[in-house]
Amino acid sequence: MDELERIREEIDLDRRRFVKKVLGGVIGGSLLLVLPAGAVKVAQQISGLAAGTDPVDPDRKFAFVIDITGCIGCGYCCVADKNEFQVPDGYYRTWVERYVIDDQDNVHVDAPRGGLDGYATARLDIPHPVRDTFFVPKLCNMCEKPSCVQVCPVGATFRTADGFVLIDRQRCLGCSYCVQACPYSVRFIGPESRVAEKCTWCYHRLAQGLRPACVEACPVQARKFGDLNDRESEVYRLLHEPNVISVLKPEMGNEPSLHYLGLRREVV
Amino acid sequence: MQPDFKSSTHLHVIRLALTIAGVLVAGILLRQALLPAGYGTSGRYRPGAELDEANRTVRNLANDACLACHPLIRKLHLAGTHATVSCEICHGPGVDHVQDGKLAGAMPTVAGDVIGPVCLRCHGQVARLRPLDSIRMVSASDHLTGHRVRADNDCDQCHHVHAPMKWVREAREMVGLAAEPEGGRPWTN
Structure with missing residues (x-):
């Protein structure tokens, strides 16, 4: 008797399971018909570049422009960069420096955690009244005459x-000659990879027609990236209109392709 | 009388020539052994090195990819003042969410009592820290008292994170309050 009861229960359970599976299948199947299936399509942001094409195109001349007057120091560019490259803690491919100038014209620079946590609090260790504060994002300068390339054995x-x-x-041998040669200190030896690493202006994203991760993340468009041979691009317009444009350490003769809009004397 | 230095066999010349030839051959062989195949054909680097870099995984998928599958959020997000804000700065890189067209994991959302610091990273007005003509800056406590709301209110109780002024605007319309003047009021409070 007990045995019979058990078998009946088992059959009931099986029936329930069967109905569940059929229902799930029907609902799932009909959803598949309604919802667009397939991989997430990566939208093109840079015209003419598509996945699978040879990324090297000598007809293009890419430039990066950072608007110092626009940067609010939120540090989300650094977060996006860390996510994109899974940069180990304590190492930075890009970072945001905070410049504080007091009324005695002393310049105080800091970048706690490379700006990863943003700058939510004011500096309290400055004895004089603060005259001015601004942020300077740093990344690879993509020099036309790179000293890092020259020294690599x-x-x-x-x-x-x-x-x-x-x-x-x-x-790469990890000899770190390039780390010393870079005037902008953008290179480091990866703690796990043991090879030199640095910002690539998201070369791999470019190959997919995507803008660099930090440009994508910037909520105020302080980071701008584009092709100088494309006269419609924002970077072309910025670099060819009367704007205050400068590069870092021009006396080094590296001829960076990273330009700053409204850069201050204290930084150059 | 001068001694005769002339050698009849030219052995010293042959020895020198052999040494130079030997060093040359050894140099060429060593160079070939050490350089990767095809080095120098496309520049002073191993051909394909740039492709290795280009084939890195894209981890941040960008807003268009996110909003393609989230039409409701798309409508809200693009209509509001946060249209330029990247999805992935709050929700994390898209590659943790979708892989090979399949759901790979849930994305974190930021809401309630942890949202304040996230909002204030951009909107927090700290003494002379940020350009005032950029986006609206508020000092959290002054903003809350200025609007006569509880001091422990979370930002997302009044502001929808994707369209920050949506609820505020709707509330104003509902109670018949005039809209804010163009450009907002001075955001000192």
Whole structure:
């Protein structure tokens, strides 16, 4: 008797399971018909670049422009960069420096955690009244005459025909000559990879037609990226109109492709 | 009389030539052994090195990709003043959410009592820290008392995170209050 009861229960359970599965299948199937299926389509943000094409295009001349007057120091560019490259803690491919100038014209610079946490509080350690504060995001300058490429003994760091200074991670020995040679201190030796690493202006995103991750993340468009050979691009307009444009450490002769809009004397 | 230095066999010349030739051959062989195949064909680097870099995984998928699957949020987000704000700065990189067209994991949302610091990273007005003509800056406590709301209110109790002024505007319309003057009021409070 008990045995019979148990079998009946088992059958009931099976029936329930069966109905559940059929219902789930029907609902799921009809949803599939309604919802657009397939992989997430990556939308093109930079005209003419598509996935799968050879990324090196000598007809393009990319430039990066950072608007110092626009940066609010939220640090979300640094967060996006850390997410994009899974940068280990304590190392920065891009960072945001805070400049505070007091009324005695002393310049105080700091960048706690590279700006990853933003700048939510004012500096309290400055004895004089503050005259001015601004933020300076830093990243690879993509020099036209890169000193890092010059010093590499094995040809592991190189400049492509379209102006990107990249690192061949297979060939790099980790000798860190380039880390010392870079006037802008953008390079580091990865603690796990043991090879030189630095900002690439998101070369891999560009190959998919996407803008660099930090440009994408900036809520106030203080970071701008584009092709100088494209006369419609914002960077072309900015660099060819009467704007205060400067590069960092011009006396080094590296000829950076990273330009700053409204850069201050205290930074150059 | 001068001694005769002339060698009849030219052995010293041959020895020198052999040494130079040997060093040259060894140099060429060593260079070939050390350089990667095809080095120098597309620049002073291993051909394909730039492709290795280009093939890195894109982890931040950008707003268009996110909003393609979230039409309701798309409508809200693009209509509001936060239209330029990246989805992934609050919700994390899209690659943790979708992989090969399949759901890979849930994305974190920021709401309630943890939202304040996230909002104030951009909107927090700290003494002379940010350009005032950029976006609206508020000092959190002054903003709350200025609007006569409880001091422990969370930002998202009045502001929808995707369209910050939506509820405020709707509330104003509902009670018949005039809209704010163009450009807002001085955001000192």
